[in-house]
Amino acid sequence: MNDFAGPVFRPDDAAYDTERAGLNLAAEHRPALVVGAVGADDVVAAVRGAAATGRAVGVLATGHGPAVAAGDDGVLIATRRMDQVRVDPARRTAVVAAGARWRHVLAATTPYGLAPLNGSSPSVGAVGYTLGGGAGLLGRRYGYAADHVRRLEVVTAEGELRRVTADSDPELFWALRGGKDNFGVVAEMEMDLFPVGRLYGGGLYFPGEATADVLHAYAQWTRTVPEEMASSVLLLRYPDMDLPGQLAALRGHFVTHVRIAYSPDTPTRTADGERLIHPLRALGPRLLDTVRDMPYADVGTIHHEPVNASYVSYDRNLLLHHPDPAATDTLLTLAGPDAGAPFLAELRHFGGAYARPPETPNAVGGRDAAFSLFTGTGAATTDRAARDTLHRKLTPWATGGANLNFLGVEDATPAGVRTAYTDDAFTRLRRTKSTWDPNNTFRLNHNIPPA
Structure with a gap:
């Protein structure tokens, strides 16, 4: 396995530890080989070499959403060097290489007044996010990112580089968009872009004593807003210490952070955004209020998430119907300022275009959800138990599903992965897996086993 243009790293190499590390360290990779791919040919060589020796193959772009750690029987393909982005402004499309992050895509598209269906963090990898569905800040208006993929260049389990479209390979194209790296x-993805040059967006950071009023008002407010309004609420106690990128005004505070992203048809309608969020601003004083008219290039500031800082987070996800006051009180009791919760909790508004089937069908599930509940905590058993209590108590309002991109290492089991799909879709995915990867070579992930 030496036919690579990019670097190759083995456990004894000095740079091995740096190369194998993702941002979320909840799963620690220690593969037999890390291939620093610089192009599709390197990916082909890595897959062929792994298949010839019976090794599993995993992909590492940024490592935000780890599933299964690559052990010494695995080959890890690090795609971060493949970060090219090409834009066709006339066709409103972008071609994105395997390791490009959303910041690379935004830098290439926003000068044309065009926006991708990116996630909340500019440091997340565009391809992995999209293949897992992709629920971002334009999703209620346009749908999942996976709904707007036109073409994929894919290295199959046999080591063949294949151009996959709805016409060339309809079943594989269906499965890839929602089935992630199974x-x-x-190696490359072509996707649609949208004429969104500006947003009315930012954060309303309320103190802990306002949390009850904010949560109940937010739950009612989301029943009336248009599809152009995307929003979420984060409940988090900020550490009382200086951390990179942490806003000084939030240090040591329990914060109820309402995130706003309003994308009107024309920039002149941003005044509608002010009117729409007035009921939330009227709830009381805020620690910070950063909601403003902004260029879409600044979209990554809305959620104010850590950038390129390693962390350990055990994530869980639950899709919900619209919460009633009892559900909101449950969230408040177990994750609010008086709970002492050792986890963060995010309630993200779905619905709108997420609920509509795409023009070209795909495997993405969860279209019946009104909200997503995401939680993240540390490795301690007691912290994870507290997090799980919240999920269990909210079960009466759950759809029974989950969002694949928001599942963590504890749900990288067949039962956990199964919750991201409808029954029919999961059965179909397993049949497709049997056709394209019968030996389950691509199993270092939230795995879909062959039928």
Whole structure:
């Protein structure tokens, strides 16, 4: 396995530890080989070499959402060097290489007044996010990112580089968009762009004593807002210490952070955004209020998430119907300022275009959800138990599903992965897996086993 243009790292190499590390360290990779791919040919060589020796293959772009750690029987393909982005402004499309992060895509598209269906963090990898569905700040208006993929260049389990479209390979194209890296390694993706040059967005940071009023008002407010309004609420106690990127005004505070992203049809309608969020601003004083008219290039500031800082987070996700006052009180009791919760909790508004089937069908599930509940905590058993209590108590309002991109290492089991799909879709995915990867070579992930 020496036919690579990019670097190759083995456990005894000095740079091995740096190369194998993702941002979320909840799963620690120690593969036999890390291939620093610089192009599709390197991906092909890595998959062929792994298949010839019976090794599992995993993909590492940024490592935000780890699933299964690559052990010494695995080959890890690090795609971060493949970060090219090409834009066709006339067709409103972008071609994105395997390791490009959303910040690379935004830098290439926003000068044309065009926006991708990116996630909340500019440091997340565009391809992995999209293949897992992709629920971002334009999703209520346009749908999942996976709904707007036109073409994929995929290295299959046989080591073949294949151009996959709805016409060339309809079943594989269906499965890849929602099935993530279970069916091959995507070397390149072509996707739609949208004419969104500006947003009315930012954060309303309320103190802990306002949390009850904010949560109940937010739950009612989301029943009336248009599809152009995307929002979420984060409940988090900020550490009382200086951390990179942490706003000084939030240090040591329990914060109820309402995130706003309003994308009107025309920039002149941003005044509607002010009117729409007035009921939330009227709830009381805020620690910070950063909601403003902004260029879409600044979209990554809305959620104010850590950038390129390693962390350990055991994530869980639950999709919910619209919460009633009892559900909101449950969230408040177990994750609010008086709970002492050792986890963060985010309630993200779904619905709108998320609920509509795409023009070209795909495997993405969860279209019946009104909200997503995401939680993240540390490795301690007691912290994870507290987090799980919240999920269990909210079960009466749950759809029974989950969002694949928001599942963590504890749900990288067949039962956990199964919750991200409808029954029919999961059965179909397993059949497709049997066709394209019968030996389950691509199993270092939230795995879909062959039928």
